[in-house]
Amino acid sequence: xxxxxxxxxxxxxxxxxxxxxxxxxxxxxxxxxxxxxxxxxxxxxxxxxxxxxxxxxxxxxxxxxxxxxxxxxxxxxxxxxxxxxxxxxxxxxxxxxxxxxxxxxxxxxxxxxxxxxxxxxxxxxxxxxxxxxxxxxxxxxxxxxxxxxxxxxxxxxxxxxxxxxxxxxxxxxxxxxxxxxxxxxxxxxxxxxxxxxxxxxxxxxxxxxxxxxxxxxxxxxxxxxxxxxxxxxxxxxxxxxxxxxxxxxxxxxxxxxxxxxxxxxxxxxxxxxxxxxxxxxxxxxxxxxxxxxxxxxxxxxxxxxxxxxxxxxxxxxxxxxxxxxxxxxxxxxxxxxxxxxxxxxxxxxxxxxxxxxxxxxxxxxxxxxxxxxxxxxxxxxxxxxxxxxxxxxxxxxxxxxxxxxxxxxxxxxxxxxxxxxxxxxxxxxxxxxxxxxxxxxxxxxxxxxxxxxxxxxxxxxxxxxxxxxxxxxxxxxxxxxxxxxxxxxxxxxxxxxxxxxxxxxxxxxxxxxxxxxxxxxxxxxxxxxxxxxxxxxxxxxxxxxxxx
DNA sequence: TCTTCTCGCACCTTTGAATAGT
DNA sequence: AACTATTCAAAGGTGCGAGAAG
Numbered sequence: 167x168x169x170x171x172x173x174x175x176x177x178x179x180x181x182x183x184x185x186x187x188x189x190x191x192x193x194x195x196x197x198x199x200x201x202x203x204x205x206x207x208x209x210x211x212x213x214x215x216x217x218x219x220x221x222x223x224x225x226x227x228x229x230x231x232x233x234x235x236x237x238x239x240x241x242x243x244x245x246x247x248x249x250x251x252x253x254x255x256x257x258x259x260x261x262x263x264x265x266x267x268x269x270x271x272x273x274x275x276x277x278x279x280x281x282x283x284x285x286x287x288x289x290x291x292x293x294x295x296x297x298x299x300x301x302x303x304x305x306x307x308x309x310x311x312x313x314x315x316x317x318x319x320x321x322x323x324x325x326x327x328x329x330x331x332x333x334x335x336x337x338x339x340x341x342x343x344x345x346x347x348x349x350x351x352x353x354x355x356x357x358x359x360x361x362x363x364x365x366x367x368x369x370x371x372x373x374x375x376x377x378x379x380x381x382x383x384x385x386x387x388x389x390x391x392x393x394x395x396x397x398x399x400x401x402x403x404x405x406x407x408x409x410x411x412x413x414x415x416x417x418x419x420x421x422x423x424x425x426x427x428x429x430x431x432x433x434x435x436x437x438x439x440x441x442x443x444x445x446x447x448x449x450x451x452x453x454x455x456x457x458x459x460x461x462x463x464x465x466x467x468x469x470x471x472x473x474x475x476x477x478x479x480x481x482x483x484x485x486x487x488x489x490x491x492x493x494x495x496x497x498x499x500x501x502x503x504x505x506x507x508x509x510x511x512x513x514x515x516x517x518x519x520x521x522x523x524x525x526x527x528x529x530x531x532x533x534x535x536x537x538x539x540x541x542x543x544x545x546x547x548x549x550x551x552x553x554x555x556x557x558x559x560x561x562x563x564x565x566x567x568x569x570x571x572x573x574x575x576x577x578x579x580x581x582x583x584x585x586x587x588x589x590x591x592x593x594x595x596x597x598x599x600x601x602x603x604x605x606x607x608x609x610x611x612x613x614x615x616x617x618x619x620x621x622x623x624x625x626x627x628x629x630x631x632x633x634x635x636x637x638x639x640x641x642x643x644x645x646x647x648x649x650x651x652x653x654x655x656x657x658x659x660x661x662x663x664x665x666x667x668x669x670x671x672x673x674x675x676x677x678x679x680x681x682x683x684x685x686x687x688x689x690x691x692x693x694x695x696x697x698x699x700x701x702x703x704x705x706x707x708x709x710x711x712x713x714x
Numbered sequence: 715t716c717t718t719c720t721c722g723c724a725c726c727t728t729t730g731a732a733t734a735g736t
Numbered sequence: 737a738a739c740t741a742t743t744c745a746a747a748g749g750t751g752c753g754a755g756a757a758g
Binding site: 257258291295342355394395396411412413414415418 | 717718719721722724725726727728
């Protein structure tokens with residue numbers, strides 16, 4: 167039961183010899199913010215919270231979280247992409263990220279349970295276009311998509327569990343479907359994003375609403391990317407093809423060609439049809455003097471070098487070829503970090519994590535529903551779900567609403583689709599720029615970032631009193647994970663991705679899962695409200711950030 | 715006309731069940 | 737009977753490229 171695909175994959179990757187593991191180790195050893203980086207003033211007193219009776223526990227929890235170190239797996243690969251300007255395909259059905267987000271975690275308390283989750287936030291408020299072989303700002307960003315969290319399917323799990331192997335988020339999918347019913351993370355095309363990893367302490371000492379709930383956030387700047395519906399930069403295309411096993415079929419030459427090339431001591435570049443085509447396009451677009459046969463040859467050589475396992479030489483290309491290199495490589499960008507404790511809530515609910523995460527799901531009859539508030543005009547309501555039956559599946563928090571059911575074209579759908587994420591409408595992105603992080607304060611969450619406003623039973627940050635707890639607009643929906651649904655087989659005509667469940671096949675959540683959702687919501691709430699005050703990049707400035 | 719998006723496709727890896735062998 | 741290794745088909749992940757949409 168403990169073993170599922172996700173874990174197996176992670177373990178396999180972790181065990182895999184060679185560069186991947188080495189990189190992971192190196193990443194783990196990468197400089198990690200010292201405790202000093204944790205912004206001061208995290209104490210309850212500093213924030214106006216009275217010291218609680220669990221001060222000792224709080225201190226222990228905080229220390230535990232502060233000691234957590236996270237290393238990005240395949241950091242070198244990420245850097246290669248980053249130097250070329252990482253692009254991630256987003257599709258209606260959802261597309262995995264590549265490189266996938268994998269981390270090695272250390273410093274956890276082996277016996278304490280943690281929840282690991284990822285969110286992807288806008289890196290700036292611009293829309294981009296790929297012109298003249300480089301990314302250029304093309305205007306103001308479109309309104310942010312409903313924010314969603316991707317909770318690692320193993321969550322919650324003990325520190326020993328997380329530290330035992332690589333933690334892989336490779337099943338995380340990105341979509342541009344605003345009404346995505348599958349729980350994928352929704353993004354806008356041609357926008358820049360920054361994934362973030364959150365580690366939430368989730369043991370019995372940190373009951374929901376506790377003042378002492380601790381968590382930390384890690385950001386690896388090299389994982390930032392521009393979302394696209396089709397690749398723009400042929401360098402990225404080639405990197406994907408050469409590194410992603412699933413794209414092996416697009417590698418420029420067959421085995422014999424590769425063998426020939428290798429036998430010929432790399433004297434001849436191996437160029438795929440795609441790269442030829444894209445280079446033609448690039449050449450046509452570029453009126454630059456350096457766009458010449460020699461230039462093309464240079465690129466071909468670069469490609470060839472890569473084909474043959476040599477390091478890519480993109481760094482040697484002209485600056486304009488590195489438009490998305492938003493994080494200067496000379497700067498240690500291992501991670502941004504913050505650590506803090508929740509201290510603003512008086513609620514103390516049972517934590518789902520108090521129970522074994524292997525615990526069998528409750529019967530349908532025990533399912534709870536609560537709604538997220540309809541705070542804004544375009545608010546999308548949706549149930550959220552979190553699966554424990556198939557813990558390896560993504561557990562995302564989202565919202566959905568009548569629009570979704572309507573759009574689905576299925577009138578008799580049971581409670582609207584759900585995904586595992588939480589979402590809500592998102593206000594325009596507040597300005598923080600990863601690109602200029604060294605000088606612009608990093609604001610981890612937009613003021614109205616969805617993961618905060620969707621918080622069930624927690625007032626929206628910007629409309630705190632609009633939906634009091636218990637408001638009928640709050641609901642919880644806990645559909646089955648995709649794999650669970652898949653086992654049941656198709657039962658509806660709802661448009662679906664191959665192998666993905668129809669929305670109406672999902673079932674409501676069990677009470678403890680709802681509580682889990684709530685816990686996570688609360689954590690996100692804390693992140694959004696407090697991290698802004700305490701987030702510390704370690705290399706940039708720290709700016710207080712206030713609501714509204 | 716241009717840019718962006720959608721969809722079907724071929725190709726590939728991954729997964730897991732079925733089967734054979736020890 | 738239990739365990740391991742192998743085989744094979746289905747599921748699912750890729751980028752490509754034509755055409756649609758705005």
